[in-house]
Amino acid sequence: MESVLSISPAFIWFLVGVGFLAAEFGVPAFILLFFGAGAWIVSLLVLLLDIGLTAQVILFISSSLLLLSSLRKYSLKTFKGDVRNALDESFTDSKIGQIALVTKTIKPNFPGEVKVMGSYWRAVSDTTLMEGQSALVVNIESEDGLTLKVIPT
Template sequence: MDILKDPVIIWFLIGLFCVIAEFFAPGVIIVFFGAGAWVVALLCLGSEISTAQQITVFTVVSIGALVLLRKRFNPPADSGPDIDEFIGRTAVVLEPMRRGRPGRVTFKGAAWKAETTSDEWLETGRSVSIVARESILLFVESIPEQESMRK
C-alpha cells in the first residue's frame, strides 16, 4: 500500500482522527492538533519537506493554535453571561439518576450529562431544576411535583 507512505495522506488521516476524537473528549484541545496535521498535509502537498520539518511545523502550529485560539472556542465555564441562562432553569430527565449515578437531561433541545444533588431517584420525564454547571455537566435537583405543574 504505497498510498499509506505518502506524507500528505498520513497527515490528513492524523488530522481527521484528531477532529473526530474531539467529539468524544470535551475540552476543545485535540481539534487544534488536527488542524496542525492538516497544515502539514497542505505543506507536503506543495513541496518536499523532511520528516523533522514536518514534525516541527505540526508542533508549532498545533500548540500555537491551542494557546491563541482555545479561549475563543472554550471560555471558562464560570465566565460570561451564558452561565446565568442555565441556573434556575428547568430541564427534563432523559436517563434516570440519583446521587453517585449520573444520568442525562434535556435542556434547550440538547442532551446534557447530569448529576443530581439529592438522594432522590429521578425518573425519566421528571422536571428538574439546574443548580450548577461545570463545563458540559449539569447539576440538578428535583422540583416538587406541584411546582413543576405550574411551570
C-alpha cells in the same frame, strides 16, 4: 517495483487530523481540535512543498501549539456560551409576580430573605418588611438571579 500500498504523506497527515477531530468528540476538552488543525496545516504544506519527516513533525508540533495558545481561550468564549441557560432564566423569571413570605427582616440597604415557591431567596426592598409579612416579588435584582426585589402586599 513500487508498493501498491504507498500512501501520500499529505494523506497520512490529513487522516491524523481526522483522528484528532474524532478524539475531540470523544473527549470534549477543546484541545485535540487544535492538534487536528495542526495536522491539516502540515498536510497542506506537504502537498505543496517537499518537506522531510523531521520538518513535518516540527511544523505539526509548532503549529498545533501556536493554534492552541492563541485561539483556545477565544474559542471557548465563543462556543461554550453563557453559564446561565434559558431554563434557569425562565425558572427565576417565574418568581416575578409571586407572593413571598419574609423569613428574615428586610430593611432598605440591608437584604433579608424570603420564601417563594418553596425556596429561600435573598431579597431587597425600599421599605422595611418584617419577618412573617407577605411581599410581592417585582424584579430580579442581581445579575446571578439569586436576589429578588420585593414590595409589601
